[in-house]
Amino acid sequence: MDNTEIKTKMIPIYIxxxxxxxxxxLTIMKAMEYAGYKFIRGCGCRGGICGACGTVYRKxxxxxxxxxxxxxxxxxxxxxxxxxxxxPANRAIYDFNDITTxxxxxxxxxxxxxxxxxxxACTKVCPMEVDMMDVxxxxxxxxxxxxxxxxxxxxxxxxxxxxxxxxxxxYHIAQLSRRxxxxxxxxxxxxxxxxxxxxxxxxxxxxxxxxxxMPEAGLRQVYQVREMEPEMTGEDWGPQDKTCL
Amino acid sequence: xxxxxxxxxxxKHVEKTRPARVALKKGGGEFPMMSLPEREAMLRYxxxxxxxxxxxxxxxxSKGYRVAHEFANVLEAWSRVxxxxxxxxxxxxxxxxxxxxxxxxxxxAALLAAENGARxxxxxxxxxxxxxxxxxxxxxxxxxxLHKDSPYYHYLDAMGGGHFKGDPELxxxxxxxxxxxxxxxxxxxxxxxxxxxxxxxxxxxxxxSRKRMLSAGDITGAExxxxxxxxxxxxxxxxxxxxxxxxxxxxxxxxxxxxxxxxNLETEEYFIIKAKAVILATGGCGRLHVQGFMxxxxxxxxxxxxxxxxxxxVPLHLxxxxxYHPTGAVYPEQAEGLLITEKFRGAGANLxxxxxxxxxxxxxxxxxxSSCCIRECLERKLGVPTPTGRVGVWLDSPMIDLLSGxxxxxxxxxxxxxxxxxxxxxxxKEPMLIYPTLHYQNGGLKIDARxxxxxxxxxxxxxxxGGVHGENRLMGNSLLDILVFGRIAGYEAAVYARNxxxxxxxxxxxxxxxxxxxxxxxxxxxxxxxxLLPDYTDPQVRKRQLTASYLGTLR
Numbered sequence: 001m002d003n004t005e006i007k008t009k010m011i012p013i014y015i016x017x018x019x020x021x022x023x024x025x026l027t028i029m030k031a032m033e034y035a036g037y038k039f040i041r042g043c044g045c046r047g048g049i050c051g052a053c054g055t056v057y058r059k060x061x062x063x064x065x066x067x068x069x070x071x072x073x074x075x076x077x078x079x080x081x082x083x084x085x086x087x088p089a090n091r092a093i094y095d096f097n098d099i100t101t102x103x104x105x106x107x108x109x110x111x112x113x114x115x116x117x118x119x120x121a122c123t124k125v126c127p128m129e130v131d132m133m134d135v136x137x138x139x140x141x142x143x144x145x146x147x148x149x150x151x152x153x154x155x156x157x158x159x160x161x162x163x164x165x166x167x168x169x170x171y172h173i174a175q176l177s178r179r180x181x182x183x184x185x186x187x188x189x190x191x192x193x194x195x196x197x198x199x200x201x202x203x204x205x206x207x208x209x210x211x212x213x214m215p216e217a218g219l220r221q222v223y224q225v226r227e228m229e230p231e232m233t234g235e236d237w238g239p240q241d242k243t244c245l
Numbered sequence: 246x247x248x249x250x251x252x253x254x255x256x257k258h259v260e261k262t263r264p265a266r267v268a269l270k271k272g273g274g275e276f277p278m279m280s281l282p283e284r285e286a287m288l289r290y291x292x293x294x295x296x297x298x299x300x301x302x303x304x305x306x307s308k309g310y311r312v313a314h315e316f317a318n319v320l321e322a323w324s325r326v327x328x329x330x331x332x333x334x335x336x337x338x339x340x341x342x343x344x345x346x347x348x349x350x351x352x353x354a355a356l357l358a359a360e361n362g363a364r365x366x367x368x369x370x371x372x373x374x375x376x377x378x379x380x381x382x383x384x385x386x387x388x389x390x391l392h393k394d395s396p397y398y399h400y401l402d403a404m405g406g407g408h409f410k411g412d413p414e415l416x417x418x419x420x421x422x423x424x425x426x427x428x429x430x431x432x433x434x435x436x437x438x439x440x441x442x443x444x445x446x447x448x449x450x451x452x453x454s455r456k457r458m459l460s461a462g463d464i465t466g467a468e469x470x471x472x473x474x475x476x477x478x479x480x481x482x483x484x485x486x487x488x489x490x491x492x493x494x495x496x497x498x499x500x501x502x503x504x505x506x507x508x509n510l511e512t513e514e515y516f517i518i519k520a521k522a523v524i525l526a527t528g529g530c531g532r533l534h535v536q537g538f539m540x541x542x543x544x545x546x547x548x549x550x551x552x553x554x555x556x557x558x559v560p561l562h563l564x565x566x567x568x569y570h571p572t573g574a575v576y577p578e579q580a581e582g583l584l585i586t587e588k589f590r591g592a593g594a595n596l597x598x599x600x601x602x603x604x605x606x607x608x609x610x611x612x613x614x615s616s617c618c619i620r621e622c623l624e625r626k627l628g629v630p631t632p633t634g635r636v637g638v639w640l641d642s643p644m645i646d647l648l649s650g651x652x653x654x655x656x657x658x659x660x661x662x663x664x665x666x667x668x669x670x671x672x673x674k675e676p677m678l679i680y681p682t683l684h685y686q687n688g689g690l691k692i693d694a695r696x697x698x699x700x701x702x703x704x705x706x707x708x709x710x711g712g713v714h715g716e717n718r719l720m721g722n723s724l725l726d727i728l729v730f731g732r733i734a735g736y737e738a739a740v741y742a743r744n745x746x747x748x749x750x751x752x753x754x755x756x757x758x759x760x761x762x763x764x765x766x767x768x769x770x771x772x773x774x775x776x777l778l779p780d781y782t783d784p785q786v787r788k789r790q791l792t793a794s795y796l797g798t799l800r
Contacts, residue, residue: 027579036786040488040510043544044375047583048664049467052375072664074579093479129663148436152462153659156471175475179434187443188431195389195424199396207397208421212413223405224281229393229455231593232273235444237393244397
């Protein structure tokens with residue numbers, strides 16, 4: 001598996017204050033494994049989307065705190081780092097069926113939203129470049145749709161909450177706003193409803209059952225000649241053959 | 246790492262042929278698709294067809310069945326526990342339904358089971374939501390536009406894409422229940438990509454005859470996972486136990502599944518969960534690195550459920566094929582194995598070789614795309630060498646902005662755009678270097694259309710099962726699979742649990758019997774399973790860990 005070449009330059013990094021020498025091309029995650037760590041927490045998809053490996057670090061001679069995902073961030077010489085695999089942020093319990101688009105519902109579930117002092121620490125720490133402060137600002141103004149769009153790339157790592165002096169659980173609040181947007185604000189897909197009802201009405205039952213009963217040779221024939229929707233077509237394209245539609 | 250000067254030089258070949266390739270597409274033209282016989286001939290380049298990569302299983306209900314060595318190694322393996330030393334009379338917790346696995350299948354099963362009156366425990370090896378579901382990017386298939394599409398065409402595409410080997414009953418459920426799953430997600434607040442009037446945006450995927458791939462940016466799986474997980478967290482009768490994998494299933498004296506032996510990864514304690522029904526939803530196997538391939542899979546994808554179910558007597562179905570996603574990143578090294586969604590090809594990006602020439606239509610089924618990439622690199626020697634000694638082909642993403650307008654790549658693929666930008670590569674202007682990567686377990690445990698296994702009280706759903714996708718899954722059918730069958734499993738298990746009572750006595754008799762078979766076949770006692778976590782410790786470090794004893798990959 002690991003064919004890290006010997007000639008790779010080794011650099012020192014400090015994992016929770018302890019010095020290790022690791023190849024300079026590795027991500028923080030691979031560097032920690034190289035050093036001998038075996039992850040239980042702090043490692044998930046290894047592809048930058050699950051939020052398990054939020055990491056904060058400083059660079060030599062710099063007071064500033066940086067952040068990143070361990071699986072995506074490449075090590076730098078004398079990097080001082082720790083992972084933040086879990087943060088005990090508050091999450092409200094709610095019955096989604098009772099939720100409306102009134103912003104007051106969010107305020108009731110998360111009254112701490114008004115403790116935001118607009119310090120921007122959440123935005124600065126976000127490894128996904130979500131403008132989290134703006135998400136909260138939009139919610140305070142009642143603009144749920146904008147908050148949902150702005151927070152779409154949130155991976156819920158919790159780093160925002162860890163830095164928040166108002167003690168907001170931004171990522172849970174943002175999740176609620178996205179669900180409200182997706183179900184109640186964004187227009188619903190009418191053709192979807194039609195499709196569900198038409199299928200339930202049994203319209204395609206005979207067609208599909210005929211395929212299920214077909215011997216493989218016949219099925220291959222039908223498959224091979226099936227009409228293909230061209231790549232560059234608009235929504236109104238329709239096939240020549242309308243059987244089984 | 247931005248592209249090296251050598252690679253930048255090679256990109257010029259891609260740029261040279263790009264205008265003609267874009268013009269062809271704009272004019273409605275296509276690189277020719279292969280006929281079925283051409284496709285079948287191409288498959289000899291596919292890793293599944295290398296006989297030396299497999300061996301017949303020596304033990305268990307599918308004894309004699311040839312699967313990849315990496316599967317055989319975990320199936321022909323001893324339990325992590327000695328059945329005679331574990332106290333299984335001391336039950337830690339009782340629940341109507343135990344769901345093993347906290348990804349998309351497990352979570353949707355939990356929601357449906359809870360709605361049907363069951364008390365549910367989701368036990369998961371890592372965190373709730375740590376699963377391949379989270380990583381699925383491109384989309385989810387459903388025939389929702391009836392003026393051009395129907396379950397009939399979806400069925401045909403899925404059946405043909407899977408080489409006509411899929412289980413008709415399962416594909417029937419998959420395709421006819423698809424729109425209902427999408428409606429369920431929409432009602433829970435999932436943010437699908439839509440036109441202003443609410444119409445769902447839909448594109449092609451490899452092997453689809455109609456544009457029915459629905460999406461949420463390039464993080465469709467993550468959006469599904471975080472939405473259904475959020476809903477599960479609101480439900481009083483769903484409890485989640487994290488960092489606690491199942492080590493063995495527990496049966497009762499009549500052979501019904503009655504719970505599981507669990508392991509707390511952090512305190513290293515074993516404990517018992519007793520249940521009226523158990524649902525296996527443990528996902529796939531990428532971290533077994535079948536045939537040495539890099540993988541797009543989650544850290545926890547170690548085929549645990551396959552091992553548990555097989556030991557309890559559930560036969561395997563179609564496990565002789567695994568899916569290699571044609572486009573895994575090979576550059577930069579830090580992104581190695583990372584999935585580059587098929588949606589890039591759906592949006593028009595060509596695959597081209599070192600000379601900038603296209604060698605396959607970008608919308609063939611995945612196994613064909615992978616085979617063509619492997620042939621281009623290994624046989625025709627027209628691959629692009631990377632500085633770390635790997636080889637790949639170009640995925641020409643800049644075509645997308647030329648076809649659909651400037652800014653499309655950044656807007657439609659925000660995840661990948663940001664990621665590569667960090668490495669100094671602008672994928673709306675420079676192509677990506679890719680090679681096939683281990684992606685999906687096509688086969689698995691045998692189930693029926695109600696998600697029942699041969700073991701009474703044991704259900705299974707999602708990637709751990711086999712039959713839904715035949716020998717090759719199409720893009721967008723796995724997110725659909727986990728939700729359709731997760732929901733079926735949850736419902737069926739709830740109904741079953743309602744009419745059953747708790748077993749009086751729990752048993753590991755099936756593990757004892759399995760151990761006898763292993764002993765007869767002379768299987769090395771050091772081989773244990775389930776693997777639980779892969780081991781990426783540096784071999785030099787491992788040598789120095791003198792005080793540690795390893796049980797499989799775990800210290």
